Amino acid sequence: MRSTTVTCCASRTSAEVAPSSKAVKQAIHWMLSLRESGNDPALSQQCERWRKAEQEHELAWQRVISLHQDLDLRAIPGAGVALQTLETSQRRLHRRQALKLLSGVALVGTASWLAKDLDSVGTWTSDFATVTGERRSVRLPDGSLLQLNTRSAVDLAFTEQQRMIRLKHGELMLTCSETPYQGRPLLVQTRDALLEGFEGRFVVRQDFDCTRVSVGQGKVALHLPGTGELQWIGSEQDWRVDAFGAQRLEQVDMDAAAWAEGLIVTRDMRLADFLAQVSRYRHGYLGCTEEVADLRLSGVYRLDDPYRLLQLLPQTLPVRLCKHTRWWIRLEPVA
Structure with a gap:
């Protein structure tokens, strides 16, 4: 898994890991x-030469063909329309608009997977962002x-009144500056x-x-939604917050912070929860059958090669x- 470090004033230079x-x-x-064309032989040869x-052509082809075959698009109403919509609409619309149009088709899971593999829409409009499998470090103006x-x-949004980081999606770790910023x-x-x-340091x-x-060191004040009350979160504490309130996880x-070292x-x-986490670091579909979903595992796994990580699982489970x-993998019980 790639990791880059930049300063706040630097421009984004990270290479894309997905096809253009x-x-x-x-x-x-x-x-x-x-x-x-009914798989015309001459056209098939032309496609083969293009691949x-x-x-990058072959990678893009595998993504699209896997989307079409592995998820059985022909059995999903509107699937063909969705692909045709993406292909035609991107000729005349901005990329974000095309993805938004695609998401309106009756393909909830399929459309979201394709949109994910074409990189998140937020990557285009955010101050800082990462793509699939990438980690990034940014030194902020206050030293954090x-x-x-x-x-x-x-x-x-760093102003004279506050220093604000808006997490649009995903996950961040923030190591606070030791320099006091009174009133900000x-x-x-x-x-x-x-x-x-x-x-200290905390993960969101x-x-x-x-x-x-998850607070690793130091302390964090949680402004509870809807009430304005404060909940202090101390070192080595984990909390869950939603529209109904906050709950400490006993x-x-x-380990919430292990990803910063390239580990899970x-x-x-x-097992099902583990695969859901690993799927964040790779393209395509990753899942398991109900028969093995509740199997348990403990250990330390490297995230730099998710496919190799998955190959190790049959050795312990x-x-x-x-x-x-390579982009459609499901774990099943041993026959």
Whole structure:
């Protein structure tokens, strides 16, 4: 998993790990053309030459064809329309508009997966962002260290009144500056919570239904949503915050800060939950059958090569990897 460090004033230079939108559009065009032509041999040869011309072409082709085959798009109403919409709309619309249009088609899971693999929309409009499998470090103007995990995006608003970091999606780690800034609180805002850091280091992750906060060192003030009350979070504490309030988590099954070192550290974690975390660092589909979902695992795993990580699981669990492509993997019980 790549890691980069920049200062706040530096421009983004991180290389994309996903194929460009141009290559993906070309792959979609080839797939639609072959389907409409009834797999014409001459057209198939032309597509084959295009795929071999560039490594990026083959990667884009595998993404699109996996999306079409592995999720069985032809059995989902509106799926063909969705791909056609993406292919045609990107000719005349801005990329963000095309993805927004695609998400309106009746393809909840499929559309979100394609949008994810084309990079998050927030990457285009955020002050700092990461793509799949990337970590990034940013030294802020006050000396604080901001670290972003995979698929994360933030906006900064440093003014004379406050120092605000808005977490749009994903996960961050903030190591607060030791320099006192009287009258300018250091804030992290998510969909569910407003957090104020005073010292030390803490992690904030925005999930689809809540915000998770883990304080490694120091203390954080949680401004409770809807009440304005303060909840102090001390060192080695983990909290869950949603629209209904805040709850301290007495037990956690994963080290919240290990990703900063390129690791995932688990403690008696469900296999299904483990795979959900690993899927954040790779492209494509990753899941398991219900028969093995509740298997438990503990250990330290490196995130720099998620596929190799998955290959290790059958050595400790009674599972096997069912792999249609490198981007579609499901764990099943050993027969």
